[in-house]
Amino acid sequence: MTEIAANLERVRAQTAEAAKKSGRSSDEIELVAISKTHEAEKVRAAFDAGQQLFGESRVQEARAKIPLLPSAARWHFVGRLQKNKVRHALPLFELFHSVDSLELAQQMNRIAVEEGSRPRILLEVNVAGEGSKIGFAPDVLSAEMEALLDLPRLTIEGLMTIPPLAPEAEASRRYFIALRELREQLAAEFQMQLPQLSMGMSDDFVVAIEEGATLVRVGTAIFGKRTPLRLRNPAGDFDAT
Numbered sequence: 001m002t003e004i005a006a007n008l009e010r011v012r013a014q015t016a017e018a019a020k021k022s023g024r025s026s027d028e029i030e031l032v033a034i035s036k037t038h039e040a041e042k043v044r045a046a047f048d049a050g051q052q053l054f055g056e057s058r059v060q061e062a063r064a065k066i067p068l069l070p071s072a073a074r075w076h077f078v079g080r081l082q083k084n085k086v087r088h089a090l091p092l093f094e095l096f097h098s099v100d101s102l103e104l105a106q107q108m109n110r111i112a113v114e115e116g117s118r119p120r121i122l123l124e125v126n127v128a129g130e131g132s133k134i135g136f137a138p139d140v141l142s143a144e145m146e147a148l149l150d151l152p153r154l155t156i157e158g159l160m161t162i163p164p165l166a167p168e169a170e171a172s173r174r175y176f177i178a179l180r181e182l183r184e185q186l187a188a189e190f191q192m193q194l195p196q197l198s199m200g201m202s203d204d205f206v207v208a209i210e211e212g213a214t215l216v217r218v219g220t221a222i223f224g225k226r227t228p229l230r231l232r233n234p235a236g237d238f239d240a241t
């Protein structure tokens with residue numbers, strides 16, 4: 001068995017255990033293998049080990065990599081999407097986790113009209129309210145939800161968050177709880193379904209599952225360490241390394 005296959009097996013076992021512990025079915029939780037910065041060959045090893053869903057955070061990188069993988073692989077976008085990349089990105093990804101402003105959502109809707117597509121999205125929320133400025137502040141999201149719901153091409157399927165970096169997984173728990181509670185509040189206030197909660201990465205996905213995650217975004221625990229993106233990506237994509 002390759003190292004990647006062994007890693008996947010371990011992550012899946014931890015997922016099943018966390019689901020069981022919290023009285024959930026593992027079927028409710030989908031693993032998004034975050035393959036950013038990793039070569040197609042490594043992604044192929046994960047695919048061969050049964051992983052079909054992958055996440056990328058840069059459009060150019062994904063455009064180069066996706067054609068090298070089997071067409072049965074599915075792709076989610078998890079990075080910061082620049083408005084001028086939307087047209088290229090829409091056909092590549094089945095779900096956008098990180099829609100972080102009304103302006104971006106409007107742009108995606110506009111391009112989707114032109115291209116005849118129907119993007120599925122999650123709204124990224126900054127539940128910590130400090131440090132990182134990425135994502136909707138919860139009160140802003142509430143104030144802008146009507147406008148978001150007016151974008152006919154977009155399907156809003158849920159919420160996503162990235163908690164502040166912390167030395168231990170337990171530190172993320174309150175942010176995961178906050179995202180789940182915000183989901184309940186928005187669902188009631190706007191009479192909408194928000195079934196997906198994208199939360200949890202290599203260091204804290206077990207805690208995220210305990211708090212209701214339906215999509216966990218795990219990179220390092222599957223593919224190993226990344227070369228720090230900042231060294232070669234001045235645009236500043238989020239990177240946890």
Ligand SMILES: *Cc1c(COP(=O)(O)O)cnc(C)c1O
Nearest residue numbers: 034078201202217218219220240
């Ligand atoms: C890179 C990245 C991940 C994966 O992080 P790991 O710590 O390697 O598991 C998850 N989510 C987002 C948004 C990312 O950019």
